[in-house]
Amino acid sequence: MKVLILLAHPERASFNGGLVDLAAEVMAHAGHEIEIDDLYMEGFDPVERASWYTQRADSRYFAPLTEQRAHHEGNSLPEDVQREIARLEWAELVIFQFPLWWHAQPAILKGWFDRVLVYGGLYSGRMRYNHGYFRGKRAICSVTTGSPEHTFMPFGRAGNMVEWLWPIQSSLYYVGYDVLAPQVNYGVQGGGLAYQKEGEFKEHLKAAKKAWAARLTGLENESAIPFTGWDDWDADGVLKASHPMRWRL
Numbered sequence: 213m214k215v216l217i218l219l220a221h222p223e224r225a226s227f228n229g230g231l232v233d234l235a236a237e238v239m240a241h242a243g244h245e246i247e248i249d250d251l252y253m254e255g256f257d258p259v260e261r262a263s264w265y266t267q268r269a270d271s272r273y274f275a276p277l278t279e280q281r282a283h284h285e286g287n288s289l290p291e292d293v294q295r296e297i298a299r300l301e302w303a304e305l306v307i308f309q310f311p312l313w314w315h316a317q318p319a320i321l322k323g324w325f326d327r328v329l330v331y332g333g334l335y336s337g338r339m340r341y342n343h344g345y346f347r348g349k350r351a352i353c354s355v356t357t358g359s360p361e362h363t364f365m366p367f368g369r370a371g372n373m374v375e376w377l378w379p380i381q382s383s384l385y386y387v388g389y390d391v392l393a394p395q396v397n398y399g400v401q402g403g404g405l406a407y408q409k410e411g412e413f414k415e416h417l418k419a420a421k422k423a424w425a426a427r428l429t430g431l432e433n434e435s436a437i438p439f440t441g442w443d444d445w446d447a448d449g450v451l452k453a454s455h456p457m458r459w460r461l
């Protein structure tokens with residue numbers, strides 16, 4: 213399998229960076245082809261703006277979707293966006309490795325979605341969800357948090373991980389990926405707010421790496437998160453009244 217590992221962390225020697233190295237090593241050992249995409253190292257600029265678009269479809273009013281579509285059709289998307297799209301087209305599995313920052317992915321990765329998943333190319337009105345461009349390919353978020361696991365339990369102060377990851381995971385499904393259950397490593401907090409004694413913390417990180425290594429080689433065969441699709445929705449895009457998952461408020 214062709215595996216793209218995308219890292220969104222400003223420090224390559226971080227725990228997140230270590231998880232990338234581990235994934236690359238384990239997957240390569242299992243016979244997969246690996247490419248690492250380190251957004252910070254490559255200096256990826258995550259801010260969508262008018263100046264990216266050289267041959268504007270509308271020079272008076274900047275509508276990102278209009279320009280994305282026109283530049284995709286004209287084969288004139290920014291070079292870095294073309295490079296990222298080529299990587300996605302190559303990969304059969306994409307691993308998104310990032311720390312939870314303010315209950316979401318770091319801004320560099322949010323902006324990567326804004327700029328790289330271009331309208332008119334990687335999605336359109338018809339080419340979405342289970343009819344998405346990347347259908348048949350797999351994606352997984354490997355996330356670290358500072359707060360410990362129990363604080364993410366129901367009524368816990370750190371909130372609900374299913375909600376925090378909904379925007380990124382549903383965006384991946386939107387462009388057609390089979391999204392695997394995330395790998396969440398809680399309580400990865402050295403320095404600053406420390407939650408464990410140093411020895412315990414080291415063991416905790418070691419166990420986290422061991423669990424990730426054990427899971428990685430099975431990713432090819434794991435079942436994806438079940439999302440609803442076009443056959444499940446009515447003309448308004450709402451779950452059909454007859455759908456077995458439908459319940460009344």
Ligand SMILES: Cc1cc2nc3c(=O)[nH]c(=O)nc-3n(C[C@H](O)[C@H](O)[C@H](O)COP(=O)(O)O)c2cc1C
Nearest residue numbers: 226227228311312313314315356357358359400401
């Ligand atoms: C800007 C910023 C925001 C953060 N927000 C959260 C958060 O919302 N929830 C959380 O549990 N940890 C949060 N953290 C802690 C990081 O998730 C944690 O430091 C990271 O997962 C540790 O991995 P690393 O050592 O590879 O950086 C935040 C850290 C930073 C720098």
